[in-house]
Amino acid sequence: MYVQFLKEFDAKLAAYFKRDSAAIKCQKGCSLCCENGDYPLSYLEMSYLMQGFACLDKEKHDCVRENIIKIKAQRETLKAYPCPFLLDGSCSVYQYRPLTCRVHGLAYMRSDGIVKLPECARCGLNYAQNFDGETVNFEPVKEDLNLDKIFASRPHLDFGPIKSMIDFF
Numbered sequence: 829m830y831v832q833f834l835k836e837f838d839a840k841l842a843a844y845f846k847r848d849s850a851a852i853k854c855q856k857g858c859s860l861c862c863e864n865g866d867y868p869l870s871y872l873e874m875s876y877l878m879q880g881f882a883c884l885d886k887e888k889h890d891c892v893r894e895n896i897i898k899i900k901a902q903r904e905t906l907k908a909y910p911c912p913f914l915l916d917g918s919c920s921v922y923q924y925r926p927l928t929c930r931v932h933g934l935a936y937m938r939s940d941g942i943v944k945l946p947e948c949a950r951c952g953l954n955y956a957q958n959f960d961g962e963t964v965n966f967e968p969v970k971e972d973l974n975l976d977k978i979f980a981s982r983p984h985l986d987f988g989p990i991k992s993m994i995d996f997f
């Protein structure tokens with residue numbers, strides 16, 4: 829059921845990315861959104877991610893494991909950290925990545941009326957030409973793509989508790 833949901837969700841996101849393509853700078857080689865975050869995800873997403881982890885060859889598997897061990901060792905002092913699945917600037921589990929990663933890069937309107945911009949807007953990337961540091965001069969996606977809202981829209985799926993990715997290890 830989760831895989832079917834992802835298929836539908838990805839199709840919807842693809843339409844949003846296409847609509848905003850003039851303002852979006854995502855391209856192969858850019859991994860800014862995977863370098864410093866806390867990657868909240870649910871138990872269900874994590875279970876799927878671990879299927880991707882299990883498919884990695886031994887070399888990549890060992891690299892991810894080493895990344896996890898390094899981050900865990902510093903966890904108490906780290907609020908944000910590089911994603912352990914980021915290898916050589918690419919996502920090693922792309923097909924299995926969590927929902928936050930799929931949404932990342934889009935600007936959308938939250939249900940409280942606040943426009944949620946991707947962090948990279950402040951680094952001159954997505955939507956930067958439409959954002960002066962305070963105000964946004966474009967029509968964001970009119971759907972709240974926060975995790976809690978996505979989960980609420982799919983009550984038949986049991987997503988389970990949410991944690992920062994590293995805290996599942």
Ligand code: SF4
Binds near residue numbers: 861913915920922926
């Ligand atoms: S799972 Fe993949 S897309 Fe998501 S933060 Fe990690 S490397 Fe980036």
